Amino acid sequence: MVKVLIVEGSIPDLRESVSAAKLVGGEVVxxxxxxxxxxxxxxxxxxxxxxxxxxxxxxxxxxxxxxxYETEKPDIVIGHGTxxxxxxxxxxxxxxxxxxxxxxIKLEPGxxxxxxxxxxxxxxxxxxxxxxxxxxVLVNPKVFQPAEAEGQAEIVELPVEEGQVKLVEKKEKxxxxxxxxxxxxxxxxxxxxxxxxxxxxxxELAELLGAQVGATRPIAxxxxxxxxxxxxxxxxKRVAPKLYIAIGISGAPQHMAGVSNAKIIVAINKDKxxxxxxxxxxxxxxxxxxxxxxxxxxxxxxxxx
Numbered sequence: 001m002v003k004v005l006i007v008e009g010s011i012p013d014l015r016e017s018v019s020a021a022k023l024v025g026g027e028v029v030x031x032x033x034x035x036x037x038x039x040x041x042x043x044x045x046x047x048x049x050x051x052x053x054x055x056x057x058x059x060x061x062x063x064x065x066x067x068x069y070e071t072e073k074p075d076i077v078i079g080h081g082t083x084x085x086x087x088x089x090x091x092x093x094x095x096x097x098x099x100x101x102x103x104x105i106k107l108e109p110g111x112x113x114x115x116x117x118x119x120x121x122x123x124x125x126x127x128x129x130x131x132x133x134x135x136x137v138l139v140n141p142k143v144f145q146p147a148e149a150e151g152q153a154e155i156v157e158l159p160v161e162e163g164q165v166k167l168v169e170k171k172e173k174x175x176x177x178x179x180x181x182x183x184x185x186x187x188x189x190x191x192x193x194x195x196x197x198x199x200x201x202x203x204e205l206a207e208l209l210g211a212q213v214g215a216t217r218p219i220a221x222x223x224x225x226x227x228x229x230x231x232x233x234x235x236x237k238r239v240a241p242k243l244y245i246a247i248g249i250s251g252a253p254q255h256m257a258g259v260s261n262a263k264i265i266v267a268i269n270k271d272k273x274x275x276x277x278x279x280x281x282x283x284x285x286x287x288x289x290x291x292x293x294x295x296x297x298x299x300x301x302x303x304x305x
Contacts, residue, residue, distance in 0.1 A: 001026035002109070002133070005074035007065055007089060009034035009056075011042055012181075013080040015146035018046045020139050021078050022147070024109045031068045031158075033061045033084070040157075045149035051156045056170070058087045059163025065092055067158065074134065076114060081138040089136050099131040102138045105261075119260060124253055141181065142240030142261050178212055178230050185211035186241045188232060188259070191218050192248015192269065192288050196225040201292045202247060208299045214239065216255045232258040248288050251276030268292075 004025035008014040014036055021028045029049040036043050037052040044050040049072075053064035065088050069077070077092065079085040081102060093100040105126075106117035114137065115130045180186060187206045193199055199213070206213045213230060220231035232239055233255040240261035247268045249255065256279050259265065267280035270287045277283045284291060 002075045003027045003029070003072065005068065005072055005077045006030040006047065007077060007079040007085060008032055008036055009082060009084055010036050011039055012146065013082070013141070014043055015046060016141070016144045017078050017080065017139060018147035019144040020104075020107050020137075021076070023107045023144075024076060024114055029068075029072055029074070031065055033064070040155050041152075044153040044155050045151065046147050047153050049156070050153045051158055053158045053160060055160045055167070056084075057163070057165060057167050058084055059165045060160045062088045062091050063161040063163065064158045065089070066095070069096070076133060077136045079136075079138060080141055085138060089138065093136050096134075098134055098136050100136040100138065101129065101131055104137050104139045105143045107137065107139075119257065140261070141238050178214070178227065180212055180214050180230070180232065180237050180239045183212035183239070183241050185209050185243045186214045186232075186239060186245070186259075186262075187211050188214045188216070188244060188246045188249055189219055189226070190216045190247065190249030190255075193219070193225075196223070198289070199225060201288070201296070204296050205245070205292060205299070208296065208303065209243075209245075211243075211245075216249055216252070234258065246276055246280070247292070249276055250274050251279055 002025040004021040006017045006021055008017055018028060028047050030047040031051040032043050033053050034056045037054050040052045051068050055061060079089055101116050103118045104116045108115040110130060113130045113132050114135055117126055117128050120127050187202050189199055189202045202213050214232040215226045215230045217233055220226045220228060234257045236258055238258045242263045244259050244262040245266045251274055265280045266282045267276040268284045268288055268291060269276055272285045
């Protein structure tokens with residue numbers, strides 16, 4: 001029987017990783033840190049045994065992961081590809097000479113190995129690969145269905161061991177209130193918008209649809225027309241809405257990698273040769289400045305009726 005150790009910093013990520021673990025393993029134990037450690041009682045409902053370490057800092061998280069790995073001796077370590085997990089689990093891989101698969105979107109059991117699929121070439125292709133056990137697997141968000149609670153596991157609290165990096169002060173990051181990870185509908189905006197004030201068209205559409213507004217790298221990082229937490233793409237957020245409406249977005253691979261798990265993609269672009277149409281389920285070849293006011297008007301009329 002294969003044993004799986006899950007390492008996560010949030011409850012939603014833990015639930016998805018538990019589902020991934022059940023595809024390849026028998027017993028599932030977990031180490032949680034950060035926000036998940038603060039909700040350890042809830043986290044303990046999804047695994048057979050739970051370790052927690054009350055810190056957000058990579059050094060003590062790694063010390064805890066190392067201790068649990070040596071204690072539990074798991075065949076597979078699973079976690080989301082968050083910044084902390086990439087830091088901590090890459091150290092674990094180097095220390096123990098373990099193979100590590102990243103950006104995993106599908107898992108299957110194998111004899112003494114794990115078979116998985118991952119995107120590459122900025123998600124333009126899917127690779128099917130396998131690595132021998134023991135191994136580390138980093139999964140993509142919103143790929144595996146969240147697991148349901150099954151019981152109440154034993155909780156073991158681990159000490160926070162100080163490393164070279166010490167937490168001096170913790171401040172809440174000021175965010176915009178955009179929550180793309182949980183959004184079922186996202187309106188994406190790109191460089192087809194000529195100025196910041198014009199984004200009001202996208203926000204009007206989003207309000208009518210009950211959607212969130214996301215953006216490409218230029219809009220969020222270069223022009224700074226929207227905050228960082230609206231950035232979708234390889235270096236931003238990966239999302240999986242039921243509907244993604246891409247407005248004035250060319251379809252660069254770096255951005256499309258962030259919406260590869262969207263159920264339906266609708267593209268609005270005046271350039272009929274834009275790469276976005278290769279990814280879209282539905283395409284509208286039109287100038288957004290002419291098309292959006294009409295669409296918004298029609299939706300308002302329908303809402304009133």
